[in-house]
């Protein structure tokens with residue numbers, strides 16, 4: 001074990017000099033017109049995380065996912081062939097939304113309006129009085145949306161010309177596959193709505209500068225000694241994506257029950273081989289709006305979905321391998337969820353306060369220091385796309 | 398003691414807490430943390446936290462799906478303690494204010510709500 005005082009070597013500022021040091025314009029964090037350009041140039045042309053394969057364990061298992069940025073509702077379903085597909089949750093007859101349930105399992109999906117009925121591969125199986133339409137059934141299937149999977153994580157892309165997901169993720173695909181999420185069979189989840197821009201929200205979770213101020217009680221183990229801000233030990237960039245390696249506090253101030261409730265889950269994790277995975281202190285920030293964290297005791301994903309220029313929805317999932325098998329395992333998982341939720345709940349108010357300040361228009365620019373480099377990188381990647389006007393599918397509403 | 402509040406032998410000291418804290422879902426336990434008074438939380442924490450190791454030793458002796466109702470209540474108390482421990486050990490005097498932010502984070506699914514694995 002490293003001794004306190006010698007555990008941390010700060011990342012030198014010139015490691016991120018290539019990102020520049022200029023102030024960043026403030027309007028992209030609140031301006032509805034920018035948001036509209038972003039919606040098209042970023043969200044309708046990027047691979048967006050929508051779920052996990054473990055939600056769809058068998059043929060006919062489905063989830064409905066509403067993606068406000070696309071004004072779309074998706075039906076994501078595992079076919080009888082075992083393949084997971086995404087369709088617009090829209091009946092091709094006259095547009096009625098097909099599925100109302102958030103999740104379930106069905107062998108066929110019938111539209112309540114005139115009973116057109118579809119199989120789990122999206123094909124039209126039957127339609128009353130179909131002969132009167134002068135159509136062919138094979139032309140009347142559900143409208144697909146590209147869906148691909150990496151490490152169990154499901155992503156959709158509304159751009160028919162999108163590059164394959166694995167090319168998009170590049171080297172980070174292999175890292176994802178070595179994280180606990182890739183082996184997950186179940187998860188716990190909490191969600192929040194926030195009166196803040198998606199970038200402002202997301203940025204909060206990719207800088208540690210705020211930890212000691214916003215999380216003075218809950219975040220105690222992540223700061224201290226010679227790393228009072230809890231800065232990361234490594235950061236990296238890969239195309240539009242980025243990563244941080246979280247500092248391991250050699251002398252964390254753990255409370256007695258915290259220790260008991262956390263450590264009682266360790267034997268099961270060890271037995272499952274999850275403690276020796278290579279990215280246990282890493283998180284991946286996958287463009288545009290997903291984090292995946294490899295920490296074996298608290299392996300979570302966090303997605304920030306944009307709703308409007310000043311409104312977003314966060315979805316946090318803690319992923320686990322196997323159902324709870326013992327009381328100790330169940331307690332550790334309950335504590336991991338509650339503790340993470342405690343920390344995140346401290347962020348929401350301060351982020352909204354930032355939005356309220358920015359929305360006044362008082363600032364023309366905001367500032368990122370070198371240890372907020374990941375925030376700067378996100379802005380640069382977004383803005384490059386917005387300025388290029390890579391508008392994606394032009395017709396989309 | 399017997400009936401609805403009975404706990405396994407050795408844990409009778411926690412029976413007064415069963416009605417208030419042995420709740421069946423993660424969301425209910427999280428909500429109860431926020432609704433309780435600080436006295437209620439502190440009394441529960443003071444009584445239960447010294448028994449965590451012995452309770453886990455007792456419960457871990459059998460698979461989760463084989464727990465009898467008294468053991469299930471004991472487990473639910475431990476799971477409530479996961480929430481109360483955060484209030485008492487971490488938040489302390491900040492707990493009331495902390496609850497406001499927490500209320501924004503809606504628990505929509507929890508592994509502890511599922512049937513236990515074999």
Ligand code: FES
Pocket residue numbers: 091092093094095096111112113114115116
């Ligand atoms: S709109 Fe669906 S069957 Fe008519």
Ligand SMILES: [Fe+2]
Pocket residue numbers: 204205210211214215343344346347
């Ligand atoms: Fe935070």
